[in-house]
Amino acid sequence: MSTHKESSSHSRWREFLRGCLDEAPILLGTMPFGLIYGVLALNAGLPAGLAQAMSAIVFAGSAQFIAAQLIGQATAGVVVVVTIFVVNLRHALYSASLAPYLKHLSLGWKALLAYLLTDEAYAVAIVRYQRDAEAGHAPPFQHWYTLGAATTLWSSWQVATAVGVFLGGSVPASWGLDFTLALTFIALVFTAVRTRPMWVAAITAGGVAVVAHGLPYNFGLLLAAAGGILAGMIAEAQTGVAQRRPFPNP
Amino acid sequence: MEWLPVLIIGGLLTFATRLSFIALLGRFEAPEVVTRALRYVPPAVLSAIIFPEVLLRDGVFVTPWVNPRLYAGIVAGLIAWRTRNVLLTIGVGMAVFWALGWAGM
Numbered sequence: 001m002s003t004h005k006e007s008s009s010h011s012r013w014r015e016f017l018r019g020c021l022d023e024a025p026i027l028l029g030t031m032p033f034g035l036i037y038g039v040l041a042l043n044a045g046l047p048a049g050l051a052q053a054m055s056a057i058v059f060a061g062s063a064q065f066i067a068a069q070l071i072g073q074a075t076a077g078v079v080v081v082v083t084i085f086v087v088n089l090r091h092a093l094y095s096a097s098l099a100p101y102l103k104h105l106s107l108g109w110k111a112l113l114a115y116l117l118t119d120e121a122y123a124v125a126i127v128r129y130q131r132d133a134e135a136g137h138a139p140p141f142q143h144w145y146t147l148g149a150a151t152t153l154w155s156s157w158q159v160a161t162a163v164g165v166f167l168g169g170s171v172p173a174s175w176g177l178d179f180t181l182a183l184t185f186i187a188l189v190f191t192a193v194r195t196r197p198m199w200v201a202a203i204t205a206g207g208v209a210v211v212a213h214g215l216p217y218n219f220g221l222l223l224a225a226a227g228g229i230l231a232g233m234i235a236e237a238q239t240g241v242a243q244r245r246p247f248p249n250p
Numbered sequence: 251m252e253w254l255p256v257l258i259i260g261g262l263l264t265f266a267t268r269l270s271f272i273a274l275l276g277r278f279e280a281p282e283v284v285t286r287a288l289r290y291v292p293p294a295v296l297s298a299i300i301f302p303e304v305l306l307r308d309g310v311f312v313t314p315w316v317n318p319r320l321y322a323g324i325v326a327g328l329i330a331w332r333t334r335n336v337l338l339t340i341g342v343g344m345a346v347f348w349a350l351g352w353a354g355m
Binding site for chain 1: 254258285295326337339
């Protein structure tokens with residue numbers, strides 16, 4: 001009995017470590033990002049404690065970037081909340097995608113892994129789950145692997161933020177570091193856009209955002225997001241209709 | 251610290267989003283239209299943030315030919331399109347932005 005217990009705690013630990021190792025290469029990309037966030041947040045006028053707290057409370061790179069910017073511009077609190085919510089809505093997709101693999105876990109485990117669920121942790125975890133599913137087996141401690149990957153990202157994110165916050169005070173505003181926000185999002189939009197309707201969504205949202213920029217409390221951002229989503233869905237519906245025609249290309 | 255409650259609510263909503271399907275699976279099936287709409291959230295939100303950042307300054311449209319952010323943004327876009335490398339995109343974009351500023355734009 002005790003041998004069984006020992007070997008199962010051993011394999012838990014092994015799964016955890018494998019998750020940590022598989023997440024490690026991704027830190028090359030996320031740690032500089034966390035560092036820039038820390039610098040940017042301080043430049044935007046956030047107190048160091050608040051900038052650091054956001055990394056633990058919100059724990060989502062792009063949402064933290066934009067929230068820091070909005071807080072610096074003295075946006076209404078409700079717009080900051082709604083913006084964080086909208087920017088992070090994509091996590092619902094990850095949640096839906098991982099849900100079947102986490103079905104058997106306790107609510108505590110589900111809550112823990114959900115708190116730690118980010119783009120980068122999802123990317124590593126889903127590859128493992130799908131590989132196991134294709135091989136036709138489900139090792140009992142897969143969730144320890146996910147926990148290892150996710151906590152590796154979490155801890156490195158907190159450390160990177162702390163370094164950025166520490167350096168932030170010595171970076172002058174004239175460096176224009178706030179521009180890294182736009183550059184980061186330009187990089188991300190090219191990975192997010194994969195189909196023509198997605199381009200329609202992106203360009204519509206960008207256009208509406210510029211036109212509606214004068215609206216108070218940065219409300220134009222939300223209007224633009226809604227407009228872009230709607231335009232993308234309309235474009236998709238139209239392509240769908242076109243594809244259903246018997247002879248689309250005579 | 252008057253912003254702390256705002257961050258806590260934003261964090262709780264983010265947590266709820268991440269937990270949503272994981273907690274509800276089997277009890278609730280998302281309508282197809284919702285999952286379809288969710289796919290357009292990243293492109294729409296990202297470019298709703300990018301466009302004003304690049305084209306406007308303090309809420310005013312910047313004349314395109316004297317706007318270093320526009321040129322740096324276009325170069326960054328090309329890099330992102332060719333390489334999909336986030337760090338390289340930021341690095342080259344900032345280099346172009348600083349070079350144009352140094353050249354007096």
